[in-house]
Amino acid sequence: MPGSKCLDRYLPAKCLVQMMMNYKSQYAAIALFSGGLDSLLVIKWMQKSGYIVYPVYFLTPYMPIERALESAAANNIDLIVRDISKEHMEMMQDPQIVFGKHMNPCIDCHALMFKMAGDMLEELGAHYLVSGEVVGQRPMSQRKDAMNRVGKLSGYRDLLVRPLSQKLLRDTKPILENWVDKADMLDISGRGRYRQLALAQELGIKNFPAPAGGCLLTDRNYSLRLKDLMQHKQTDLLNMELLKYGRHFRLSHSCKLIIGRDESENRKMEDLHAGTYVKALDIAGPLGILSGKCDDPDVHKLALDIFWYYHPKAPAEGKTVITTDGDSAEHNCFKADLETIKKHRLSFD
Ligand code: SF4
Numbered sequence: 021m022p023g024s025k026c027l028d029r030y031l032p033a034k035c036l037v038q039m040m041m042n043y044k045s046q047y048a049a050i051a052l053f054s055g056g057l058d059s060l061l062v063i064k065w066m067q068k069s070g071y072i073v074y075p076v077y078f079l080t081p082y083m084p085i086e087r088a089l090e091s092a093a094a095n096n097i098d099l100i101v102r103d104i105s106k107e108h109m110e111m112m113q114d115p116q117i118v119f120g121k122h123m124n125p126c127i128d129c130h131a132l133m134f135k136m137a138g139d140m141l142e143e144l145g146a147h148y149l150v151s152g153e154v155v156g157q158r159p160m161s162q163r164k165d166a167m168n169r170v171g172k173l174s175g176y177r178d179l180l181v182r183p184l185s186q187k188l189l190r191d192t193k194p195i196l197e198n199w200v201d202k203a204d205m206l207d208i209s210g211r212g213r214y215r216q217l218a219l220a221q222e223l224g225i226k227n228f229p230a231p232a233g234g235c236l237l238t239d240r241n242y243s244l245r246l247k248d249l250m251q252h253k254q255t256d257l258l259n260m261e262l263l264k265y266g267r268h269f270r271l272s273h274s275c276k277l278i279i280g281r282d283e284s285e286n287r288k289m290e291d292l293h294a295g296t297y298v299k300a301l302d303i304a305g306p307l308g309i310l311s312g313k314c315d316d317p318d319v320h321k322l323a324l325d326i327f328w329y330y331h332p333k334a335p336a337e338g339k340t341v342i343t344t345d346g347d348s349a350e351h352n353c354f355k356a357d358l359e360t361i362k363k364h365r366l367s368f369d
Contacts, residue, residue, distance in 0.1 A: 044070030047199035048146040049181070050137045051075045053099060055088030057216055057228040058152030060095055062183050064223040066150060069204040074144050078133050079103040081260040082236040087229050094227035100144075104136050109255055122243035124235060126161035131173035138176035148179045148194040154216075155185040155209040164189070184208045184216075236264065245366045252312075258294060259311060265289050266309075269326055269364040275314035277323045277364075279330050280306040298327050301339040301350060305331045310342070322360070324353035329361055 049066060053059045053075040066073045077088045077099050085101070092099045111117065111132050117125045130153075137149050153162050160166065167189070171177030178193045186195070186205035194200045208215050220228065236242040245268050249255050252273060262278055265285045269277040277298075280286035286307040290297070298308030308327045314320055324340050331338065336355045341348050 043072050044201070045072070045199050047148065047194065048072035048074060048144070049148050049150045049194075049200075050140060050144060050146045052133055052137055052149070052151040053077045053088065053092065053097070054083070054152070054234065055091045055229060056152070056234060057213075057220060057225070058154060058157075058184060060091060060097070060152075060225050060228055061216060061219055061223065062150055062152040063097060064095070064225055065183055065206070065219070068223060069201075071200065071204075072146075073150065074100060074146055076100045076102060076137055076140065078108075078136060079105060080108045081105050081257070081263070082108075082242075083234060084236075087234060091228050095225055102136065102140070104132070105257060105260070107136065108132060109260065113250070113255075120160045120238070122238055122240050123246050124160075124237035124243075126158070127166055127170055128173065129237075130161055130170045134170065134174035134176050134180065138174060138179065141179075147199060148181055148192075149176060150181045150183055152184060153182045155182075155188050157209075157211055181205075241367050241369065244368060248366050254312060258292065261292055262289070262294060262309065262311060266306075267330075268366040269323075269361075270366055271314065271322050271326075271364060272316060272319045274312045275316070275319050275323070276311040277314075277326055278309045278311060279327060280308075296342060296344045298324065299341050299343075300328075300331055300334065301341050303331065303334055303338070305334070308340075320351075321353075322356070322364070324351055325356040326361060326364060328353040329356045331355075 049071060051059065051063050051066065051073045053063065063073050063075050075097050077085070079085055079101055088099070111128055112125065117128050119125050134149055141147065153167060155162060155164055155167065161170065167182070171180050180192055181194050181200055182189060184206050185208055187202065187207035188209055191202070195202050242263060245263050248270055249259055249263065265288055266278040266280045271277055278289065280289050289307055289309055294309045294311060296310040296314070298310060310323055314323060327340060328334065328338055338353055340351050340353050342351060
């Protein structure tokens with residue numbers, strides 16, 4: 021039963037026997053879980069309809085996992101978490117990729133997630149894949165033709181089931197071979213959320229996040245910073261993590277400055293152990309991080325002058341402390357002007 025030990029990823033024989041007694045089908049699905057309402061609905065709907073479902077969350081640098089963990093915990097879902105950051109970032113470098121309005125390659129991203137889930141089928145003893153996609157809900161990735169393309173690109177097209185819309189879609193192997201009863205599938209389509217909200221109520225789903233705001237690749241400022249990192253070939257995991265915090269400045273081909281916007285960002289940036297930190301001497305202020313090779317004297321001076329600009333109450337001239345791997349040195353600095361800030365800041369605002 022859902023939530024029982026038989027949902028463990030390694031199934032002992034006695035669990036398999038129990039499953040065949042308790043479930044409608046002996047065939048199990050891996051469900052792609054994002055934390056959003058549609059993926060919650062699919063898991064709960066399939067479980068309620070008597071199917072074995074293993075919810076999997078794919079970790080990337082662009083989706084805050086907290087959102088998914090909260091909504092899984094609130095809805096009693098046991099999540100399997102897999103880190104696909106490396107594969108996702110490799111995919112982002114592919115020149116064939118089709119981006120959405122910002123740096124969101126939704127079709128390729130869905131396809132990659134289906135591929136990674138498909139590659140886990142044998143490991144989990146599962147047979148097919150389900151997701152919360154709804155026909156016509158998103159202009160880029162959830163048109164019928166785009167959903168077909170996702171299936172094709174993933175290499176698992178014939179094992180995909182989209183339970184919220186499957187009655188409107190081509191039958192795939194799990195339906196044709198009666199692993200899944202088509203009568204259990206739904207026919208939701210379009211951008212409206214009325215039917216999903218009614219279903220959520222029926223299934224007792226609570227605490228689901230708002231539809232927008234999950235993926236950083238749909239944020240224009242984040243996308244600008246990511247594009248800059250890609251152009252400068254600096255998409256290592258530390259730089260990707262740093263993209264989530266602070267104000268970012270491109271100072272040279274190899275050097276970036278990041279300045280925390282509040283106490284919580286300062287703390288998170290410090291915890292990343294990013295290498296070279298900048299702080300003001302004797303006065304309170306933000307934390308700065310110098311990322312990349314910043315030893316050119318002009319670039320170094322520029323970094324400190326920009327850093328000093330973000331100490332509005334400080335005099336025009338001041339002193340900073342730069343710490344690299346435990347070694348600290350004091351440097352003079354002079355407040356940069358607004359033109360310099362605008363020239364180097366990676367932001368539309
Ligand atoms: S919104 Fe982000 S996570 Fe979702 S499919 Fe698009 S790129 Fe992937």
